[in-house]
Amino acid sequence: MSYLAPLWHLFWFARVLFLLVLLAVVIRRRSYQRFPIFVAYIGWSAFASVALVAMNYAPSVTGNQYLLAFLIDGAVVTVLGFAIIHELFAARVRPYPALRAFGTSAFRWTTVFLLVIAVALAWFAPSRDETHPMATFDVLQRTVDTLQCGLLVFLFGFWAYFRLSWRSHAFGIAVGLGTLISVNLATAAIRSQIEPATPTLGSNLCTLVGEASNLGCVLLWLAYILSPERPQQPVVRSLPEYDLENWNQELRRFLQQ
Secondary structure (H helix, E strand, O other), X not given: OOXXXXXXXXXXXXXXXXXXXXXXHHHHOOHHHOOHHHHHHHHHHHHHXXXXXXXXXXXXXXHHHHHHHXXXXXXXXXXXXXXXXXXXXXXXXXXOHHHHXXXXXXXXXXXXXXXXXXXXXXXXXXXXXXXXHHHHHHHHHHHHHHHHHHHHHHHXXXXXXXXXXXXXXXXXXXXXXXXXXXXXXXXXXXXXXXXXXXXXXXXXXXXXXXXXXXXXXXXXXXXXXXOOOOOOOOOXXXXXXXXXXXXXXXXXXXXXX
């Protein structure tokens, strides 16, 4: 177990470094014009990561102060995560007003359905140590990640139906976010069922896997942002149901009746 802590610290430092690189790239390429919330997410993650690393090694910072900063970071990242999912969905349907109304309604009902499932999961599968703040955080994290994973599945299903190119920047952002949230969901579920107060082999493995996946997602985003993007045109097939323009016109005609 002794070698796991230095290893995940190495992944942690590398993630912070590449987050700063990614932030510089998205600013230079003006990605904030298309994905302002995603850029805000990267900016906050870079700032918070640097701050947490500094606090971790500052002798004047207490454990409670570090925990408070960690929880604040988690709360902000959670809110921005939901905002990114909505931003990616809205960006795809924006050119089609009627389809946007239909898709937004489906998105909202999917959110309500997933929220019920996530709350039920938190109620019927609580943590083993409800007195420790990190145990409560892990249960909340698991609940939020369940909701976000479900929304991303809906998003990918929507994109698959309308044939969004896998080489688009939006798709790359969603894949990275989905991978990150899925791993966080798994590790939060494990952490909520083990003793959080003292480091164990299981908790160190969860931290290692989490940091490695975080680094991998940052590198994936960096690769997608640096790669050329194909024009996002719907694929016209022999069947008209995959033509977004036809769908938009038919929905508009239906709504006007």
